[in-house]
Amino acid sequence: MSLKPTNILLKGMEKDNSASIDNYLADDGYQALTKALKEMKPAEVIAEVAKARIRGRGGAGFEAGRKWGFLPKGLDKPVYLACNADESEPGTFKDRHIMEYVPHRLIEGCLLTCYAIGSQTGYIYVRGEFPEAQAALWRAIEEAHEKGYMGEKILGTDFCCEIHVHTGAGAYVCGEETGMLSSIEGGRGHPRLKPPFPAVEGLFRCPTIVNNVETLSNVPFVIQEGADAFLALGTEDTPGPKLFCVSGHVEKPGCYEFEAGANLKGFLEHVGGVWKGKKLKAIIPGGASAHILKPDEIDVSMDFGSMAKAGSIMGSAGIVVLDEDTCIVELLRNVLEFFAHESCGQCTPCREGTGWAKKIVTRIEAGEGTMEDIDKLWEVADNFEGMGGKTICALADAAAWPTKSYIEKFRDEFEEHVRLGRCPLKG
């Protein structure tokens, strides 16, 4: 599928002071909220969002509307919205773009969601390393209050809602929805056993809806233009517009907006191809967790289903381009250092396994590995892969996928390190 640009999620970004409410209002901002509060019941908002099949843009691809439907009815507890703005998947920076440049779109999305799910309080959990995004959101929240879009009796209706920014403090595992909840509650960011699921028992033991920044930022469009307009974009598998991040050895790194389903090969060409005239070695298409793709595998549509069929994942759409001089073994060492460092440490397989895998690949990279180490490394990863069975959350899976795929697709590089006793690409 050819690249079809959209101007929905990052609309207004090109303006000076794009983050201001005046600019947002000039772009028909807060019309969706007005329409929902004045013309729609909460259940109708849920129905429209469900009809649009917005698949979770955090990486799991679970339909937002379906998730909202899991809220138990008639419970005598407050409902919370927790927006996941932890964005820590290496290679990903799309949520940061929304929050820094067009924060009101997210704010409006949060308000609409709170209205739909019956919540009066939302928390946007922004990673601690995004001070500018946090500042932009706080300013936006203040502006929204001033103009009457947030607070008591919004737009003269009975709907009251407060959105707060809640800061993280440096932990990738807090991007896991229940790790995030543990963190908001003032604890270590430990993911929780499921069941119970957050929609039933989340923040402060109350029903909680957790959605990604980009997911929520699609809601104003869906409500304003209707689900059909959303469904007309993207693919059957993944409707709607999508933000794609590209970085690494590429001419024009950045955040781009196209309809979901954009072709990865076409996208690489669009962003200027591999830098410095070099040849492509591989692409990591969905953040550090994604299974690596070789040059002959990148002619693939970037939607959830197609990427899974291609043996990788859409993930966070954090595309990292690797040129011919990249040492895959070194890259795996870097990636496993990341996962070993970020493992919360609860589950035995992840805690011990990621540390072990890191040690093995470090030795192989340094030329001190054996052939057995290569198979051992693959097996160790295989032994910690299995969220829900072997581990509490998917962090270990996220470490297993690159480990296994790099070995499977670039085994010769691992073997060369062993044979030569050093990296074949560096002297």
Added chain:
Amino acid sequence: MPTLTIDGREVTVDPGTTVIQAAEELGIYVPRYCWHPGLSIAGNCRICQVEVVNPKLKFPCTIACNLMCGDGMVIETDSDEAKKARADVMEFLLINHPLDCPICDQAGECTLQEYSYEYGHDKSRFTDEKVHKSKRVQFSEKVTYDGERCILCTRCVRFCEEVVGNEELCLVERGDHQEIAVAAGGALTNPYSMNVIDLCPVGALTSSDFRFKSRVWFLSDTPSTCTSCARNCSIDVGTRWGKVMRLTPRENADINKWWMCDEGRLNYQYVNADDRLGHAYVKQNGKLVRSSVDDAVAKAHDLVNKFVGKQGAEGLYGLVSSNLTNEEIFLAKRYLKESMGTSGIGFLKNEGEGDDFLICADQNANSTGAGLIGVTAAEDLAAAIKEGRIKGLVVFGESFDDDANLMAALSELEFFVVMDYRLSETAKAADVVLPGVTFAEKEGSITNIDGWVSKLNPALDPPVEARRDLDLLLGLLAKAGEELPRTAEGVFRLLAEAVPAFADISYGEIFAASRQVATDAVVTSD
């Protein structure tokens, strides 16, 4: 009520039962580190993985501790899949675990050792440097922590938070560098802290008191009951070389569940102390001279009998410790009241600070038993002696060295007999000293604050020539012409006939489990 199949066997369980619990109902043991019936579900160790044949999950195995039983579920706890899942977890646990077994107190009661043997690989393929962490950290004077041995199951953290209500322990750092810690500059201070030692599946948390004392496989364990307060927690008495080496809590759903307090746990040194009485003594020319126990018993009764014969029973008082067993208190009362005719019988109260968990303000083990049998708290004995109302004193199982008034008043007595387990200052003032024993050498029953009757079982023999208090009391009664059954069980039968509260329980029953009696008939004062 879902019905599920585990290892080919069907079981119907209450809704809300997890698979690990359902397996236990069938007598199938699923290995576990982090799961404990008295704590919340953590689900972090992953050793309890079982194969879920039906329904089909994403992966063949999942943890049994958090899997709610469903109707029609089919579980295999020992299939190839389950075995591999467990073996993999064992491999991960062992890669950084130090080879401390030769110096680790946990050896012999370590589930890492057990499960490694049962479920683990027989070879290690880890060739890297292990993670090094803190060792020999004193969380307090009582509890030592070893970070390298720790498998981070968090039982200890959850115990302090959930059972004690004081989050004194925490995890620090992240990933495979995590350890357990106390607050900076803090310590493990709660009065139940040593339970984490029992909870710890490995040698990460160990008792400083028991450190390096003995290999546990050399210990004999005798089920008994703690006598440090009126709670009467069930315990195991671990002995070796004729000494008590340690006390550990024994599970009792009705009294202490899995726990005991630190004070009770550490209150056994007196059993091994040098001041234990191994012989009887009789005062001759102002000095205590060794005597045979039979002669001493005869002499003691002689003193009492002559006194009563000359002056009547009114001036005779019997101080009967409420730390004695039901049977012993019954016999003491029988001797003093029925045989010798005095109503002057009482026990010394011993009150401290109680809490809303296990520790009772009443620091005597059997006040309730005493009350049911009809023995109440004693009056001011020093005053009574000084005023001449008490002229002859018999003390069974008690001492009052710190009561200066009472000690001073003793010289005004016409005779003074003491039966106790140690040569206290009190005993030294006596005319006859009968060598009794501690709870560790006794057999009998005691009654706790809520009426639960538990058994004491002898873990040690009486030292040298000392005798169980029961036997000494039977000896006195025999001298008084009363031939009674010579066993604790036999005496209990008499007790049950005489005291209605005990009528419905049998001595044999209370070996396996405590039985509860009504406490409304407890006499608190004459």
Added chain:
Amino acid sequence: MAEGNGVFPPENLKAEFDGIVARYPKKTAALIPILMRLQDEFRRITTEDMDGLATYLDTTPAHVLGVVTFYTMFSQKKRGKHHIYLCKTLSCHIRGAEELLSLFEEKLGVKAHSGEASEDGEFSIDTGECLGLCEQAPCVLVDGKAYGDITPEMVDQIIKELRG
């Protein structure tokens, strides 16, 4: 803690902290936002502050310690006036982060993850795991600002700018 007089929260921060607490139905939820503010103000989290914060939020010092040691942005050792996070992951790694790290360490006279600040107390440095600025790789985050597309030649300029 700046005053060290055992009062928590310190007078000049009380209103702000009370405002943070008010956002949540449970006090402990204010823990991490408040710790971030303390880290920002005093460049480290002291034992006294952990104790005071525990009382202020109805939790225990051990709980606070567990949180402080879990997250990379908190430190118990005093950081430099300008604490530099240099991203070391993936895109930054393959665009020269390691070389940049060595340069910074050399020029500032301080090693990453040492927990120490430079001799003049001005700088300290840690590597960060993917700072979410990948389109500007390699990058650093310091004093709440991101510097991206850094070349070795730019390091001196950045340090000079930070010194002010």
